[in-house]
Amino acid sequence: MKIIISVIILLVSGQLAFGQSREKKIDSICQAIQNKNPKVGISIGFIDNGKEYFINYGEISRESDLKVDENTVYEIGSITKLLTANLIVQAQDEGKLKVDDFIDNYLPKEYILSEKLKGKLKISDLASHQSGLPDFDFGKLIKLNPKQPLNIKKETIHSIINDSTKLSDYGNYRYSNISYVLMGIMLENIYSKSFDKLIKEKILVPSKMNNTLTTDFNVKNKVIGYDINGVQQDYFVWNSLFASAGLLKSNTFDMSKLLKTLLSNKGKIGKATSVTEKTFYKNTLMEIGFGQEIERNGNDTFFYKAGDTFSCSSIFAYDKKSNWGIVIMINHKNSDLIRELINTIYEQVLR
Template identity: 60%
Template sequence: MKVTTSIFTLLLISQITFAQTAAKKIDSIFRSIAIYNPEIAMSVGFVENGVTTFFNYGKISKESKQAVNENTIYEIGSITKLLTGNLLAQAHNEGKLKIDDFIDDYLPKEYVLSNEIKGKIKISDLASHQSGLPNFDFRKLMEINPKQPLDITKESVHALINENTKLIDYGSYRYSNISYTLMGMILEKVYAKSFEDILKEKMLLPLKMENTLTSNFNVKNKVTGYEFNGIPQDFFNWNYLIAPAGLVKSNTSDLTKLLKAILSNTGEISKATAIAETTFFKNTEREIGFGQQMERVADDVYFYKTGNTMGCATIFAYDKKTNWGMVILLNHNSPQLIGELMDAYYEQVFKKKAVSNNTKKMQL
């Protein structure tokens, strides 16, 4: 079962009435995972009906005795895309742009679309990964700089945009970092500010997300990230070109503030979220909004975004109908492992309880 489905299962069962509270049940699940994976640091923030609870397991590194807490910094990877999507939606609400505008007139002058693809790509196509533009060749970037493959150059972006004459799979889903690079450029043009400054002004300062870090992340209370094979991995450097796609660093304390803002249905961030929750792409496998993904269960819908760097794995999920949200940060590039462990724990513990509980209800 994929990780996101595991998270939804976890939160679904948290709504079933047992003797424990939802927070205690979540703690018991992750504590079990931590026991069998002591080398993995995990920080979890859970918001339910406006109440925030934090759970932390492990140390900031394999060599350290310092325990992680809700202020410990992790890479959040592509959860950054959710932030970028919200900023574009805010720009739409402010009249700076329209999300269904073509991107042609919003790009910096050095980026010129070929005649073959002018007037075809909308901003919403970028946000929902269906622009048809080529993506960065991550394998090649790894060969050039294995520890910092996202130190891309202007020239590499120029080559992908200016020299491209064909949208091979326009309208089909294909995960894309170049799309969010362009979204960052669009934000910078309409606000005449850097992406970093826009993020701080529109989101970090209003929500007092004081430990969500951009270009400067030289802090003591941060994890060491580990690749899937257990080798330490440096945090990705801040590169203004690729930053809107996945270079923000944060913690559960700050990200739960964002969750609460989204769930509050008040303020500019929540208003922008209404746009982000609109379906722009859907097939039998996935449903994509403006920077995030949806999963429907009966008459309910869960919104989520995952992130995965070379050293960290992250999940950000919420459900407005039942008013909960969760963020999970790991210092290990192994979201699959966490998903498998959560599935196993669910099968062994909660599925049996749920069946037993439903049987009792039927008997009544």
């Protein structure tokens, strides 16, 4: 399995008893890994043939005795992109755009593409990270605002879009936050609504994701997050410009509802997966859809998206053929630990 490439599968010690349910096996794996990382809060939501299971280990912070549970809120970072991509396809289904359209006519008037870029970039290029546009200089943003580097201003985006005269490696994969920021801007422009209102109206409310948070995340049952060195970190504040690229906060209870919706193919959200799950880019190492990656293992195909912030790491994955879905959240920026969890679970339980 190469759900996140170049990772050695780490197997938990001991043999899982034959005949255990998949949920029990996942629980055993989570417990063993959490025992090796006792300071980390771990929450898992698992859908197995339509049935929901929730597995939780650890506390909401290193200073608290309060245990994490399925209602505990974490930052989900770039998993937000999966929802943004779904909104784009819903807009296509409503006749607002076509994913193969060039982006020129969907941007607000203050965004002016150079003559060399006009009629060049498609919406699908943005969604599959093939635009070649220059991305944000995060080193510079961190120097300007170490605690809240994503609190960007319109001028920053203008300088990237309006001043760009060439595309680097257009048509090749290069992970891009600016592409998803632009998709959010385009959605706001065509609907004349804020991204906050759109995502609530078209995804959160229909899916009954009542505790997935946008502008206001001042809730009690949320984790305190820590960076890779164990230093406590603030959550990213909601910035209307960067929101569509990675600023949602959620819990495993809500994200499991979204998994069930995607697995069912029902409703506008489920219908949109007919496009988001298509291959828009492929090389020998990866296969990319809209807002997510695609993994093939023999005759099996599953989809996934990972998210990292300064304080949390997470992953969201599902397999329609085998009818499972899983979301894993930890209160520690540690993509290696997320890889260990998802790879071990997949190899020992789901494949």
